[in-house]
Amino acid sequence: MIAPMAERVIAACDGASKGNPGPAGWAWVVADGEGTVVRWEAGPLGTATNNVGELTALERLLAATDPAVALEIRMDSQYAMKAVTTWLPGWKRKGWKTAAGKPVANQELVMRIDELLTDRSVEFRYVPAHQVDGDPLNDFADRAASQAAIVQEAAGSELGSPHPPPSTGAVRPAGPRRGASGASAKTASSPKRRTSGNATRTLNAKFPGRCRCGRSYAAGEPITKNPDGWGHPACRSGAGSGD
Numbered sequence: 001m002i003a004p005m006a007e008r009v010i011a012a013c014d015g016a017s018k019g020n021p022g023p024a025g026w027a028w029v030v031a032d033g034e035g036t037v038v039r040w041e042a043g044p045l046g047t048a049t050n051n052v053g054e055l056t057a058l059e060r061l062l063a064a065t066d067p068a069v070a071l072e073i074r075m076d077s078q079y080a081m082k083a084v085t086t087w088l089p090g091w092k093r094k095g096w097k098t099a100a101g102k103p104v105a106n107q108e109l110v111m112r113i114d115e116l117l118t119d120r121s122v123e124f125r126y127v128p129a130h131q132v133d134g135d136p137l138n139d140f141a142d143r144a145a146s147q148a149a150i151v152q153e154a155a156g157s158e159l160g161s162p163h164p165p166p167s168t169g170a171v172r173p174a175g176p177r178r179g180a181s182g183a184s185a186k187t188a189s190s191p192k193r194r195t196s197g198n199a200t201r202t203l204n205a206k207f208p209g210r211c212r213c214g215r216s217y218a219a220g221e222p223i224t225k226n227p228d229g230w231g232h233p234a235c236r237s238g239a240g241s242g243d
Contacts, residue, residue, distance in 0.1 A: 015053020025148025076129035
């Protein structure tokens with residue numbers, strides 16, 4: 001457990017999947033009062049989805065931090081955040097079923113997170129990923145999770161691991177976007193045109209990102225403009241994952 005060093009701990013967590021499903025990993029990071037990374041951990045998941053990576057990262061972070069100390073968690077996954085802050089009460093009332101009567105995805109992970117959140121002070125803060133001047137802790141967790149997904153090996157400060165390598169892809173300028181808790185959601189910046197049209201253009205993403213459904217898309221993958229930003233064409237009229 002992380003010893004209480006302050007009245008509030010600032011942390012971030014993230015997951016990654018290279019294929020979704022594909023080789024996956026998770027990571028979390030804790031900072032001191034100056035925003036400097038003081039502890040981090042990352043690990044492999046074998047073949048898994050991005051959502052499993054995101055939820056696992058949150059579960060491992062909660063398990064590794066002192067429940068007696070207030071915690072701020074910065075995340076770029078709207079799915080994971082909404083799953084445990086918005087949809088969870090309804091899922092429990094319905095016997096772990098969605099509004100459509102289907103079993104809740106990743107139920108065991110969500111139930112474990114629910115247990116770890118009981119009787120502790122946790123504030124979730126949504127931060128957009130892959131942004132110029134974005135949140136440095138989330139960026140660290142993103143890079144560590146991605147590295148764990150690629151090499152399928154555990155890493156972290158307690159193992160004496162070097163910090164994860166910088167991202168090789170370009171980052172997008174931050175700008176006003178809608179997201180969970182009124183914050184901004186990820187969109188594609190200057191995507192290459194694939195087809196044209198006045199209503200629903202389908203483009204090739206210039207940068208990797210994440211759709212409103214919680215799944216990521218890769219650079220070069222077809223995307224279209226959704227109500228919450230850029231994402232998979234099939235999700236354009238979807239209602240999201242919070243059934």
